[in-house]
Amino acid sequence: MFPKGPMTSGRRVTAVAVAALLSTAGAVALAPTASAAAVTASCTKTSDWGTGFEGRCTVTNGTTATVNGWKVEFDLPSGTSITSSWDAVRTSSGGHYTFTNVGWNGTLNAGATASFGFNGSGGGQISGCLVNGAACDGSGPGPGGDTQAPTAPTGLRSTGKTSSTVSLAWTASTDNVGVTGYDVYRGSTKAASVTGTQATVDGLSANTAYTFTVRARDAAGNTSAASNAVSVTTEPGGSGGGGDKVIGYFAQWGVYQRNYHVKNIDTSGSAAKLTHINYAFGNVQNGQCTIGDSYADYDRFYSAAESVDGVADSWDTGALRGSFNQLRKLKKKYPHLKVLWSFGGWTWSGGFGQAAQNPAAFAESCYKLVEDPRWADVFDGIDIDWEYPNACGATCDTSGFASFRTLMSALRARFGSGNLVTAAITADATSGGKIDAADYGGAAQYVDWYLPMTYDFFGAWAGTGPTAPHSPLNSYNGIPIQGYDSASAIAKLRAKGVPASKLLLGIGFYGRGWTGVTQSAPGGSATGPAPGTYEQGIEDYKVLKTRCPATGTVGGTAYAHCGNQWWSYDTPATIGGKMGYAKNQGLGGAFFWELSGDTTGGEQITAIRNGLG
Incomplete structure (x- = not known):
């Protein structure tokens, strides 16, 4: 959550080495030369910096048929380990490592390839390498030798619906080699294919009954029997749902x-x-939720003139003051309002790695703090802003792909169904980027909703440019990095099984800008960040709307060129377009960072409210 730096994650490099995992000559096969009529896997060392090593494995479909899903597994001796990876889902048990495809790289047509990378430590050799249950070099029985179908999925159920979407979840199937994916059927029509145990079916009609089943499949193409059927009626009417x-x-x-x-x-x-x-925010320290600023939170005295209800705070011992007491008064005046306490943020996310080592203890500490008797009536739940699980933000986290899911599971278990549990998450949809680094799809079952931070894609941390909008809705010709736009983030999260109704679209009530810019259109060069009231390169919307009015739009957001400065920000008009997208996609609504950036009359929030209807 803002304030933050660039979203670019690069590689999640840790201090690791794989000195003897692969030959120092560079590219070597994991096993002997591959058969031409099998699915095979080989690895290449791409970088060696003495104390660290990076490798890349390539899966090749040497058959004449399409392969739907792949899994590479091998063993490493004691003292050798893989500690970070990308473009694959990594699991391990002791020295046995398994890498399975992510949603976007699982389908391999005949002759096609897919790659994933990793870092590791130690000097042992890979042994027992298998791809889809057969030898990595293709010398053993290929996938076609597997004739056993997976078991049927069980427990199919609806987890949410709108007028145009139905979200489903089920219990995983098992297979003698491994399940590679699931096909969701609407009646007899295949409606979706996913690798996880959740899916959202969209494009449905309002107030209409549908029947769904799910079948599991493995790499050899064996398909399970159908799951139990579930019937769901979509919500009535509404434009876009x-x-x-x-x-x-x-x-x-x-x-x-x-x-x-x-x-x-x-x-x-x-x-x-x-x-x-x-x-x-609340802080995260020593594996626990802690107070961020006690004075601002519950001690600052508010006079009658400063108070929501016109009544001054009390100096009595034990009396609640500060923003917490003002929020209590605001909720009394607006009974529909719910308040969540958000923990972490860009500056205070470094403690989540330790918290993930004992999720139950972390959840207990958070519950005790949020439900402290002094302010238990103020908060209706908890929001987690971990920037970023198994990836780099202000600090780098190496807690693993499953750590976020495990943490959210513990929070849900402790807070129960009577409290809200939400999370602000990355919107980095690049290949192997931050969305791929953590199990956001698996954790979706534990959250009420996600807040993908669909802003801060580009900014003046790249001081010489190129200039680019910090919150594009869509990609556009010339965008510096593909996957750095809101629609790509939403699409990728949905492909991982996150229901559309659990995703909110993020809006920034501020702009990001450069100075030394002569080109009006995006893509120009710059000399550094533009001046800002509180920080260089950033300014509130309420200031920019008059200081540097918008001169154009790109990617569904606005930009402005005034003098030698170039800014990008959302206007009420571009917010209206984004809300139309949110409705069309069946999203759960919208959120924004943050309230003080709006005008005194709240024109940005008004645009959100009017746009959602």
Whole structure:
């Protein structure tokens, strides 16, 4: 969550080495020369920096048929390990490592290849390499020798619906070699294919009954019997079937230099338009949820003039003051409002790795803090802003692909169904990027919704440019990095089985800009970040709308060239377009960072509210 730096993750490099895993000569096969009529796997050392090593494995479909899903597995001796990987889902048990395809690289036509990379440590040799249950060099029985079908999926159920979508989940099948995917059927028509145990079927008609089943498949093409059938009737009417959640972040530190307080949420008219407020941030330290700023949170004295209800805070011992007390008063005035306490953020995410080592203890600490008797009535749940699990943000995390899912499972178990559990997550949809680094699909069952941070894709941390919009809705010709746009992030998360109704579209109430720019259109060169009120390269919408008015649009967002400065930000008009997209996709609504960036009359939040209907 803003303030943050560039989203570019590069490789999640850790201090590792695989000195003897692969030959120092560079590219070697994991086993002898591959058969021409099998699915095979080989590996290449791509980099060696003395204390670290990077390798890449390539799976090749040497058959004449399409392969739907692949799995590479091998053993490593004690003292040798793989600690980081990309473009594949990695699991391990002792020294046995398994890599399976991610959703986008699992289908291999005849002659096609897919690759994944890894870092590791130690000097042992790979042994027992298998691809889809057969020898990696193709010398053993190929996938065609497997004739045993997976077991039928069980427990098929609906986990959510809109007027145009139905979200489903089920219990995984088993197979003698391995399940590679699932096909979801609407009646007798295949409606979706996924690798996980969740799917969202869209393009449905409102107020209509549908019957769904699921079949599992393996790499040899064997298909299971159908699961139990489940019938679901979509919601009535509505244009596009989108949700109406409007969630705004309230920045704890805004009460200082920005002079933005809870009362401003009321006087701007924003409180009536919001459904939820995320209070940012609590800290994560020593594996626990902790207070971020006790003075701002619950100790600052508010006079009658500063208070939501016109009543001054009390100095009585034990009396609640600060923003927490003002939020209590705001909820009393607007009973529909829910408030969540958000933990982490760009600066305070470094503690999540330790928290992931004992998720139950972390969840217990969070529950005790959020439900502290002094302010238990203020908060309706918890929001986790981990930037980023198994990837790099301000610090790099190496807790593994499953750590985020495990953490969210523990939080749901402790907070129960009566509290909200949500998470702000990455929107990096690049191949092998941050969305691929953690099990967001598997964790979706534990959250009420996700808030993909569909902003800060580009900014003046790249001081010489090229200039590019920080929050494009869509890709466009000349975008510096493919996968850095909102629609790509939403599509990738949905492909991983996250229901559309559990995804909200993110809007930034601020712009990012460069100086030294002569070109009006995106893609120009610059000399550095443009000046900002609180930080170079960034400015509130309420300032930019008059200081540097929009001069064009690209990728569904606005940009402005004024003098030698170039800025990008959303206007009420581009927000309207984004809300149309959210409704069309059946998303759960929208959220924004953060309340103090809007005008005194709340024109940005008004555009969100009106756009969602």
